[in-house]
Amino acid sequence: xxxxxxxxxxxxxxxxxxxxxxxxxxxxxxxxxxxxxxxxxxxxxxxxxxxxxxxxxxxxxxxxxxxxxxxxxxxxxxxxxxxxxxxxxxxxxxxxxxxxxxxxxxxxxxxxxxxxxxxxxxxxxxxxxxxxxxxxxxxxxxxxxxxxxxxx
Amino acid sequence: xxxxxxxxxxxxxxxxxxxxxxxxxxxxxxxxxxxxxxxxxxxxxxxxxxxxxxxxxxxxxxxxxxxxxxxxxxxxxxxxxxxxxxxxxxxxxxxxxxxxxxxxxxxxxxxxxxxxxxxxxxxxxxxxxxxxxxxxxxxxxxxxxxxxxxxxxxxxxxxxxxxxxxxxxxxxxxxxxxxxxxxxxxxxxxxxxxxxxxxxxxxxxxxxxxxxxxxxxxxxxxxx
Numbered sequence: 228x229x230x231x232x233x234x235x236x237x238x239x240x241x242x243x244x245x246x247x248x249x250x251x252x253x254x255x256x257x258x259x260x261x262x263x264x265x266x267x268x269x270x271x272x273x274x275x276x277x278x279x280x281x282x283x284x285x286x287x288x289x290x291x292x293x294x295x296x297x298x299x300x301x302x303x304x305x306x307x308x309x310x311x312x313x314x315x316x317x318x319x320x321x322x323x324x325x326x327x328x329x330x331x332x333x334x335x336x337x338x339x340x341x342x343x344x345x346x347x348x349x350x351x352x353x354x355x356x357x358x359x360x361x362x363x364x365x366x367x368x369x370x371x372x373x374x375x376x377x378x379x
Numbered sequence: 380x381x382x383x384x385x386x387x388x389x390x391x392x393x394x395x396x397x398x399x400x401x402x403x404x405x406x407x408x409x410x411x412x413x414x415x416x417x418x419x420x421x422x423x424x425x426x427x428x429x430x431x432x433x434x435x436x437x438x439x440x441x442x443x444x445x446x447x448x449x450x451x452x453x454x455x456x457x458x459x460x461x462x463x464x465x466x467x468x469x470x471x472x473x474x475x476x477x478x479x480x481x482x483x484x485x486x487x488x489x490x491x492x493x494x495x496x497x498x499x500x501x502x503x504x505x506x507x508x509x510x511x512x513x514x515x516x517x518x519x520x521x522x523x524x525x526x527x528x529x530x531x532x533x534x535x536x537x538x539x540x541x542x543x544x545x546x547x548x549x550x551x552x553x554x555x556x557x558x559x560x561x562x563x564x565x566x567x568x569x570x571x572x573x574x575x576x577x578x579x580x581x582x583x584x585x586x587x588x589x590x591x592x593x594x595x596x597x598x599x600x601x602x603x
Binding site: 259264267271277281282285289297300342343377378379 | 560
């Protein structure tokens with residue numbers, strides 16, 4: 228079992244990098260074209276002070292793209308995986324508290340966001356998705372070296 | 380062997396530097412472009428103090444703030460249910476009403492908001508506001524308001540001036556829509572429609588879709 232893992236680990240790392248990196252780039256790219264909506268999505272969680280929420284809404288998409296690029300090219304994978312994992316954990320906490328408080332919002336993870344009808348909320352699937360991505364990030368923190376990466 | 384390793388490390392560091400550069404430039408660009416542009420051309424009826432909204436009856440109290448996006452379907456429903464009463468309030472000078480056309484649904488929201496501002500310059504904002512919602516497409520970002528569509532809507536409500544046509548074709552107030560967006564962000568408006576009476580937000584779950592409750596909410600805020 229251990230030998231099998233040793234052989235496959237570099238490929239698993241590559242796959243994890245591509246998935247997490249690809250999702251982050253897509254998430255960021257979809258928000259860049261509509262920063263107004265990105266900021267609305269963060270404000271709708273009603274956790275942060277308005278100015279901070281707006282700042283995060285305008286800047287997070289770029290951080291997602293940056294971390295995504297690093298993961299895909301395989302540079303600084305350990306820290307990128309960690310940042311990716313922390314980002315996902317933050318989303319999970321934010322979505323969970325919105326759900327618990329009875330807010331009706333779209334997570335805004337891929338460019339949507341803001342208030343929506345209560346029956347249109349998809350909190351469970353959003354949390355499960357982000358949990359999977361969080362685990363990928365953690366895996367990459369522990370196994371950052373893999374195939375076709377720039378880290379040596 | 381060592382040359383190979385050195386080269387790889389160089390590529391890696393180069394990538395990290397380039398990505399960091401992209402992120403920093405992107406962040407700075409986004410922060411600057413999201414701010415209000417104090418040198419933007421704004422319609423005469425717009426007040427910076429009122430979140431750069433279009434103001435009707437500037438000297439009356441109380442103040443009603445209406446945040447909408449012309450492509451927002453629920454805003455259209457709101458206009459159908461309560462627009463008539465709101466227009467009465469405006470015509471009878473019972474309140475100062477400030478419209479904030481937000482533009483987050485897409486580029487056509489910006490075109491429509493520009494058209495509404497151009498109509499405000501012709502003292503025909505109320506008519507244009509209604510006409511835009513009546514002409515709203517069944518799907519968002521459909522392309523319906525490209526080309527001469529907005530000019531024709533203006534014509535349909537009696538706006539024939541060359542000034543209006545130039546305003547539409549030049550997109551004179553497109554920069555102003557950015558100011559409205561920035562002010563809406565500071566006012567923490569996260570969905571449309573959103574209505575405030577004297578700074579107090581109406582309950583979107585009960586008071587927007589019920590004309591009786593809406594009228595009562597306005598009365599409670601001081602609209603006689």
